[in-house]
Amino acid sequence: xxxxxxxxxxxxxxxxxxxxxxxxxxxxxxxxxxxxxxxxxxxxxxxxxxxxxxxxxxxxxxxxxxxxxxxxxxxxxxxxxxxxxxxxxxxxxxxxxxxxxxxxxxxxxxxxxxxxxxxxxxxxxxxxxxxxxxxxxxxxxxxxxxxxxxxxxxxxxxxxxxxxxxxxxxxxxxxxxxxxxxxxxxxxxxxxxxxxxxxxxxxxxxxxxxxxxxxxxxxxxxxxxxxxxxxxxxxxxxxxxxxxxxxxxxxxxxxxxxxxxxxxxxxxxxxxxxxxxxxxxxxxxxxxxxxxxxxxxxxxxxxxxxxxxxxxxxxxxxxxxxxxxxxxxxxxxxxxxxxxxxxxxxxxxxxxxxxxxxxxxxxxxxxxxxxxxxxxxxxxxxxxxxxxxxxxxxxxxxxxxxxxxxxxxxxxxxxxxxxxxxxxxxxxxxxxx
Amino acid sequence: xxxxxxxxxxxxxxxxxxxxxxxxxxxxxxxxxxxxxxxxxxxxxxxxxxxxxxxxxxxxxxxxxxxxxxxxxxxxxxxxxxxxxxxxxxxxxxxxxxxxxxxxxxxxxxxxxxxxxxxxxxxxxxxxxxxxxxxxxxxxxxxxxxxxxxxxxxxxxxxxxxxxxxxxxxxxxxxxxxxxxxxxxxxxxxxxxxxxxxxxxxxxxxxxxxxxxxxxxxxxxxxxxxxxxxxxxxxxxxxxxxxxxxxxxxxxxxxxxxxxxxxxxxxxxxxxxxxxxxxxxxxxxxxxxxxxxxxxxxxxxxxxxxxxxxxxxxxxxxxxxxxxxxxxxxxxxxxxxxxxxxxxxxxxxxxxxxxxxxxxxxxxxxxxxxxxxxxxxxxxxxxxxxxxxxxxxxxxxxxxxxxxxxxxxxxxxxxxxxxxxxxxxxxxxxxxx
Numbered sequence: 074x075x076x077x078x079x080x081x082x083x084x085x086x087x088x089x090x091x092x093x094x095x096x097x098x099x100x101x102x103x104x105x106x107x108x109x110x111x112x113x114x115x116x117x118x119x120x121x122x123x124x125x126x127x128x129x130x131x132x133x134x135x136x137x138x139x140x141x142x143x144x145x146x147x148x149x150x151x152x153x154x155x156x157x158x159x160x161x162x163x164x165x166x167x168x169x170x171x172x173x174x175x176x177x178x179x180x181x182x183x184x185x186x187x188x189x190x191x192x193x194x195x196x197x198x199x200x201x202x203x204x205x206x207x208x209x210x211x212x213x214x215x216x217x218x219x220x221x222x223x224x225x226x227x228x229x230x231x232x233x234x235x236x237x238x239x240x241x242x243x244x245x246x247x248x249x250x251x252x253x254x255x256x257x258x259x260x261x262x263x264x265x266x267x268x269x270x271x272x273x274x275x276x277x278x279x280x281x282x283x284x285x286x287x288x289x290x291x292x293x294x295x296x297x298x299x300x301x302x303x304x305x306x307x308x309x310x311x312x313x314x315x316x317x318x319x320x321x322x323x324x325x326x327x328x329x330x331x332x333x334x335x336x337x338x339x340x341x342x343x344x345x346x347x348x349x350x351x352x353x354x355x356x357x358x359x360x361x362x363x364x365x366x367x368x369x370x371x372x373x374x375x376x377x378x379x380x381x382x383x384x385x386x387x388x389x390x391x392x393x394x395x396x397x398x399x400x401x402x403x404x405x406x407x408x409x410x411x412x413x414x415x416x417x418x419x420x421x422x423x424x425x426x427x428x429x430x431x432x433x434x435x436x437x438x439x440x441x442x443x444x445x446x447x448x449x450x451x452x453x454x455x456x457x458x459x460x461x462x463x464x465x466x467x468x469x470x471x472x473x474x475x476x477x478x479x480x481x482x483x484x485x486x487x488x489x490x491x492x493x494x495x496x497x498x499x500x501x502x503x504x505x506x
Numbered sequence: 507x508x509x510x511x512x513x514x515x516x517x518x519x520x521x522x523x524x525x526x527x528x529x530x531x532x533x534x535x536x537x538x539x540x541x542x543x544x545x546x547x548x549x550x551x552x553x554x555x556x557x558x559x560x561x562x563x564x565x566x567x568x569x570x571x572x573x574x575x576x577x578x579x580x581x582x583x584x585x586x587x588x589x590x591x592x593x594x595x596x597x598x599x600x601x602x603x604x605x606x607x608x609x610x611x612x613x614x615x616x617x618x619x620x621x622x623x624x625x626x627x628x629x630x631x632x633x634x635x636x637x638x639x640x641x642x643x644x645x646x647x648x649x650x651x652x653x654x655x656x657x658x659x660x661x662x663x664x665x666x667x668x669x670x671x672x673x674x675x676x677x678x679x680x681x682x683x684x685x686x687x688x689x690x691x692x693x694x695x696x697x698x699x700x701x702x703x704x705x706x707x708x709x710x711x712x713x714x715x716x717x718x719x720x721x722x723x724x725x726x727x728x729x730x731x732x733x734x735x736x737x738x739x740x741x742x743x744x745x746x747x748x749x750x751x752x753x754x755x756x757x758x759x760x761x762x763x764x765x766x767x768x769x770x771x772x773x774x775x776x777x778x779x780x781x782x783x784x785x786x787x788x789x790x791x792x793x794x795x796x797x798x799x800x801x802x803x804x805x806x807x808x809x810x811x812x813x814x815x816x817x818x819x820x821x822x823x824x825x826x827x828x829x830x831x832x833x834x835x836x837x838x839x840x841x842x843x844x845x846x847x848x849x850x851x852x853x854x855x856x857x858x859x860x861x862x863x864x865x866x867x868x869x870x871x872x873x874x875x876x877x878x879x880x881x882x883x884x885x886x887x888x889x890x891x892x893x894x895x896x897x898x899x900x901x902x903x904x905x906x907x908x909x910x911x912x913x914x915x916x917x918x919x920x921x922x923x924x925x926x927x928x929x930x931x932x933x934x935x936x937x938x939x
Contacts, residue, residue: 101557103548104735104744107540110562115536124534125569129543129560136558302537311537369830375816376809379830383808384918386884388832394840395830397802397812403827403870437836451819485817 086235088263091117092144093127096137096155096165097243100129109154109248116252121266121315122150132162141172145231145238152256155243157222159204166209166225169240173227175211183208187221215239215255220247224255265318271329272349273310275340276497283308283340290335297332305486306493307352310336345500352496353385359503360391365440367499369395370408370433372420373447373463377492393437398429408432421446421458426466426475434468441503442468445495447478449487463491465498519668521696524550525577526560529570529588529598530676533562542587542681549685554699554748555583565595574605578664578671585689588676590655592637599642599658602673606660608644616641620654648672648688653680657688698751704762705782706743706769709930716741716773723768730765738919739926740785743769778933785929786818792936793824798873800932802828803841803866805853806880806896810925826870831862841865854879854891859908863899874936875901878928880911882920896924898931 093113099105110127117124126147130140137156144151156165170177184206205222208214215224220242227238239256241248261267275283280303284291287310291299300311314328337344346355360367369378379395382388396407401420404410410428418424426444434442447463454460459479466475478494480487526546532538543560550557559580563573570589577584589598603610617639638655641647648657653675660671672689674681694700708716713736717724720743724732733744747761770777778788793800802811812828815821829840834853837843843861851857859877867875880896887893892912899908911927913920 099733099735100544101547101560102551103544103546103557104733106544111533111536111539113536114534118535124536125564125566126573127534127562131558133558140559300532300537302532371809374813375821375825376804376812376828376830379809379832380807380813380921383832383921386917388808392808393833394836395809395828395832397809397828397830399812399816399822399828400826407827484819488813488816 086149086263087265088122088149088237088260090123090125090148091150091152092148093117093124094140094144094151094153095127095129095243096132096153097129098131098162100155101131108245109243112245112249113152113154113252116257119268120257120260121264121268122260132156132164134164134168137165137168138172141169141238142231145172145236148236150237150239152239152241154241154248157205157224157240157242159221163204165240166207169225169227169238170209170212172231173209173212173229173238175209175227175229177207178210179203180206180208180214183214183223190221215241215251217242217247217251218254219250220244222247224251226256226259266315267318269314269316269325271312271333271347273312273333273336273340273344274346274349274352275308275310275343276306276345276352276493277343278308278340279303280308283310283343287336287339290332290339294332296328299332299336306490342501345497351385352493352500353382353388356382356496356500356503357385357387357391359500360441361387363440363503365503366391366393366438367441367443368393368433368437368439369442369495370429370444370466371395371397372399372404372429372445373449374445374488374492374495375399377488378443378445378495381492381496393439396433396436404429408436419458421448421462421464423464423466423475423477426464427468427473428466430466430468430475431473440469441499442466443495443499444468444475445491447480447487447491449484449491451484461487463487463494465491465495467498467502469502519582519696520698521555521582521670521693523556523558523581524583524585525581526550526557527573527577527584527586528560528562528676529565529586530562531564531595533588534564541678542676545678545682546585546587546685549690552701553690553693554697554701555693565589565597567597567601570598570601571605574602574671575664578605578669581669583670583672585672585674587674587681590638590657590673590675592654596637598673599640602658602660602671603642603645605664606642606645606662606671608642608660608662610640611643612636613639613641613647616647616656623654648674648684650675650680650684651687652683653677655680657684659689659692699748700751702747702749702758704745704766704780706745706766706773706777707779707782707785708741708743708773708776709739709778709785709926710776711741711773712736713741716743716776720769720772723765723772727765729761732765732769739923775934778930784818785926785933786815786821789815789929789933789936790818790820790824792933793874794820796873796936798936799824799826800874800876801826801866801870801872802875802928803862803877803899804828804830805832805837805862805878806882807878807921807925807928808832810921811876811878811928814925814929826872829866829869837862841869852891854881854895854897856897856908856910859897859899860901860906861899863901863908864906867901873902874932875899876928876932877901877908878924880913880920880924882917882924884917894920896920896927898924898928900931900935902935 093110095110114124128140130136156163209225212225212227222242225240298313398404408429409432414424426446429444430442444466448460450460461480463478464475480490526543547557561573563569589596642658645658645660655675658673731746831837841862842865847857859879862877863875877899881893883893894913896911897908913923
């Protein structure tokens with residue numbers, strides 16, 4: 074399909090604004106969350122193209138046509154996603170061709186490509202698959218590298234203005250791949266700006282506390298915009314500059330650097346990365362640099378801490394293994410936690426966290442070891458040790474200690490945040506050395 | 507704020523259609539995904555209220571007013587989310603009051619409530635917080651149980667028709683809580699229908715294969731609609747019936763039952779739940795019923811399998827613990843996998859998976875044990891054992907076996923799907939007994 078009969082667009086027109094229209098009954102019924110709109114909005118923002126409106130509409134020809142036309146009336150480019158499937162409900166290409174003043178014609182190359190793809194992927198060929206080979210006569214056809222539905226890019230005059238209409242498939246992988254390969258390179262030639270970012274990743278502070286710590290820096294800024302956003306247990310600060318295409322990366326660095334330095338001075342060790350790396354990646358890098366190994370003893374997190382570290386490629390060089398001791402009996406038999414500690418202090422205690430960390434470090438012979446023991450709920454909390462009580466132990470050659478946390482939220486949030494805090498405690502310890 | 511001076515709405519008017527308008531620059535910049543629209547669409551669909559349009563617009567008074575007015579022109583109810591914060595950018599309440607033909611007045615009760623809340627949560631009181639106490643004169647005020655911004659429900663005539671406009675906050679927890687407590691009970695009185703569901707959860711089949719296995723059942727249906735949707739490694743079939751408020755649950759059961767039976771006959775053991783329970787919940791229930799314990803030996807999944815099982819409350823009754831053997835040395839020293847197996851068959855082999863499962867079962871003295879060993883990538887694949895090769899072992903008193911899987915996707919997808927397959931293998935084994 075690289076050789077599809079297609080039309081090249083030769084307009085010199087710049088694109089300043091774009092509108093995203095998501096098509097699909099599943100969105101109107103709330104069956105799926107609209108990640109396509111988010112992904113496209115993000116891409117447009119990076120390209121310096123303004124997005125003032127997004128819309129969702131179903132597979133109804135009248136409503137769809139009205140919504141697309143409204144978009145064409147107010148934006149240079151309209152991007153639709155969805156409704157390119159092989160069923161009778163899927164009418165987006167037909168509606169868009171009609172709006173663009175062209176018609177759908179049978180494209181034998183597309184039909185052959187769809188047929189080959191169905192055979193090679195062992196899909197079931199339905200009588201409807203030919204439908205995806207009905208493509209607009211006057212449009213650039215967009216290649217679908219990961220599905221059977223081609224897309225299209227129309228250019229035409231609408232209400233006296235030259236407009237673009239891009240028609241992309243709905244499945245997120247197909248949409249993103251087609252955008253990335255077929256639309257983005259072309260869009261780059263249509264805009265002279267682009268948004269450049271630096272990501273500062275932090276743990277250990279809530280969003281509101283972090284924001285209040287740097288609120289004066291945020292408000293002073295004009296060239297560099299600073300947007301905090303919270304993920305589970307983390308806050309990411311995104312620093313952005315709208316750059317023109319003739320600015321060098323050196324010039325951009327000079328714009329970012331003073332703000333970055335101000336924030337670094339203010340937030341210090343809460344920052345774990347200014348390179349948009351994840352916490353597991355940073356920990357793996359630190360450990361690799363020291364040629365050190367780590368092991369974990371997990372109770373309430375039950376494997377989340379280990380799984381989180383192992384999510385980073387290269388983890389096998391630094392991560393030996395873990396023991397998950399859900400039953401108290403195993404804390405004794407495998408990790409050597411004494412019956413006295415379990416009896417007098419309990420399984421969720423400083424003493425137990427320390428004994429677990431020591432035990433796993435000695436059993437697996439690693440340089441560092443981290444232990445987690447806590448009450449994730451919904452049951453098991455007491456007045457003295459409420460649900461959310463977590464002890465995290467850290468053992469290394471120079472000694473062993475444990476930290477106390479009280480985490481809020483449901484069972485699985487407590488477990489996730491406990492794992493993240495354990496990883497962060499390890500990061501602080503190894504980066505201090 | 508339960509005693510806020512507020513207006514009760516006394517219209518008899520039914521609500522047939524509603525439109526969702528999400529307000530916020532962060533959505534237009536692609537910084538957040540619009541879960542609010544999904545959640546509201548889902549709720550409306552459950553309530554039997556049609557949703558034909560959704561829109562996203564920024565904090566711009568002219569564009570916001572135009573989008574809300576367009577919604578009022580075509581739907582009985584418009585729900586907005588976002589733009590109720592304390593900053594100058596947050597103008598939704600003002601714009602909506604203007605559209606409804608009323609004005610914002612200072613509400614001392616709301617101000618007191620906001621002040622108390624800020625004090626009790628140790629928030630920083632900014633000079634702008636008073637803004638959230640400026641509330642519409644003629645509207646029902648909606649209580650915010652988890653934040654400082656109250657919402658509002660307006661009723662007024664628009665273009666000759668009686669319309670409702672509900673104004674909710676943007677943070678998902680605040681939006682959902684306010685909808686659930688303040689809007690939903692009222693909406694139930696405004697509609698005589700509701701959508702009723704049964705969820706059939708399956709593993710082991712891809713969406714397209716599963717759909718083709720029951721495509722005739724799907725097409726034959728008129729009263730019961732059947733919607734498949736894929737999650738990672740699972741496919742959920744949602745059976746829905748639009749019920750009127752006078753139908754009994756017995757009558758509904760009679761409508762669902764024949765379709766449910768047809769699908770059960772066709773999909774058999776691929777179905778793990780018809781009660782919308784998760785796979786970990788089902789496994790915990792099965793093990794509890796047998797009063798049996800389980801342990802895991804994980805290599806490539808590195809704790810994901812254990813963490814997944816432990817996500818179900820009550821897991822501590824059936825889950826003893828696990829050993830994560832990332833380093834090959836530990837497969838020998840902790841699980842007793844022989845050097846011969848590691849040398850001749852390799853760590854990713856049927857023999858190794860069997861030895862790991864036997865080893866952990868004997869070490870932790872459990873009734874069942876499951877092992878996972880595989881190549882998650884990105885490195886480590888060979889022509890014979892490509893990335894995605896996974897062996898899953900299962901050991902119980904009657905014997906031990908292992909199954910071979912080749913999983914597609916990136917490192918973390920392979921790890922997640924391997925953990926899910928391991929859990930499903932355990933489910934099939936224990937439910938067969």
